[in-house]
Amino acid sequence: MIDAYFLGIDVGTQSARVGICDSNGRLIKTTSRAYRTFFPKPGWAEQEPSDWWKAVCESTRRCVEESGIKPSDITG
Template sequence: MDKYLIAHDLGTSGDKASLFSIEGKLVKSYTASYKTHYFHNNYAEQETEDWWEAICRSTKEIVKDIEPEAVLGISFSSQMQACVVVDEKGNALRPVMIWADQRSGEQMEKLTEKVGADRMYEINGHRPSASYSIEKLMWFRDHEPEVYQNTYKMLLAKDYIICRLTGKDICSA
């Protein structure tokens, strides 16, 4: 029996699932789209359930002609800076602010004033940005305190999906 690997790329507009032979040859690929909700000029959100449904749909499509035991592994990559706030059970508390969401500009400015752009770069290798997760968490603290108080962890998109699949909140860099 041939053996396969599955790779998912959870992007801004959809999940692209690819089935590879164990030798690395692309066998099949399928993209399942989902929506991004843009509003208030600089808000951009997605629903975790849309991600999940897209992953299920794309996986079913690429494996429909093979035996399940032929799949040796599955991997995930995803859009960066999608801030998924979850409770202790791993449930998303609200729609996800994706990388394109810029509403936390005020929090970015306050963080830059307090820490300094150069120091932030020394700490994490990035300049301050309203698209990054720390600024988004600060926005929740300032504008959605009930979400902030109920947040157990913040996960990135791929990490949320891995948590949903395995029950473990694991982050890979």
């Protein structure tokens, strides 16, 4: 029987992280990609949403490729 795999995404303040685990909760692979924070004025912090999206896409692609799991086996 083919195990079910699950992919999780976390977009945090410094990076996007992606992980794949099996149906028993065993972590198979994680990847991450950092993005920049800009400080245009004292007390301000800004980020580009397009950087978040690029980081999520890249981390997801790398996580699946490096895990060796077929994308069709990721069920959730």
